[in-house]
Amino acid sequence: MQRMAAIDPIAYGANRNHYDGAVTRLSPYLRHGVLSLKEVSEHVIALVPTPRSADKLLQELAWRDYYRRVLGERGDAVREDLEPYKTGYQPSDYADALPADFLAAQTGNDFVDATVRELHETGYLHNQGRMKIAAYVVHWRRVKWQAGAAWMYAHLLDGDLASNHLSWQWVASTFAAKPYLFNLDNLLRWTGGRFTGCDADGRSPFDASYDELNRRLFA
């Protein structure tokens, strides 16, 4: 298979977080069983001098295995908060539905709108895009993670109850010790200048230190 042949575990380890990095885009095939985690890991290990040389890629496969095991243990409970939010807010403080401007890709923020459009048009998002848009929905717009997870699950070619819903819970902090946040520096670094991260007025809601964002966003 062409995508398997194109895997470069060393490059993946070095630049996978960049939008233009050597990601494998195997996730739709893994989700639908066209390829198995075992098959991919054995292929990857055969490409490198020692398995440790492919540590980042093998760990990403392990995350998928981990989430599947959690799904096996928790079942449909993964659709609900597995733990309380660690944001200082209660679930009732979060809106139930995604805002209309977000769904229409008309928030005015170039990163947010482009990411929404990309998902709708391609069924794919880079992992950095997934995490950041999830953080935007839950922390900046204060919407329940379930609304965002359902939206992404419906549109992703690799939409998977385990990886998708549990990743949203990880960002929200209902399946993690703390919420996931990013700031403008981080956004610009991983997206390679593709976006300004600014709203229509030229200001960015992400342009602050992590301490400041924690003060602004959490109770």
Added chain:
Amino acid sequence: MSAAVTWVHDEMLSATVLTPGQSAVFVYDEAWLRCEGMSLKRIVFMHECLCEMPGVEVRRGDVVHEVRAFAERHSAHVIETFASRDPRLQAQARELGAQLLEPEPFIDLPAGVDLKRFSRYWRRAEPLVFRKPSEPAEKL
């Protein structure tokens, strides 16, 4: 007359799951697609995978009803499928009384590993993940 048929669900869209000489069916789960609002792109992706699985009969509707009817048409007494962790697929397999085949696991993790955090899982999984296929398994 065949003793068994294969129910191909949406986590096993590979020709390698098919048993030679055994009839197989895939059913687009209408209730799931509608309830989750699945995109057309996702359906097209699944269709493309199914195109690589010659001989699989493709239907749409109620999964349990369609698979059961398929088995009856083939006079099959056994419905085989792959085990899944997805509660939707598990419930359908239970209702069908399907015989579950275990897909090859990523790693042979002992039962009872704490899954509360990835770090806890990783402490137990890491030596297994980084083991070369030729190396013997260490006792964990």
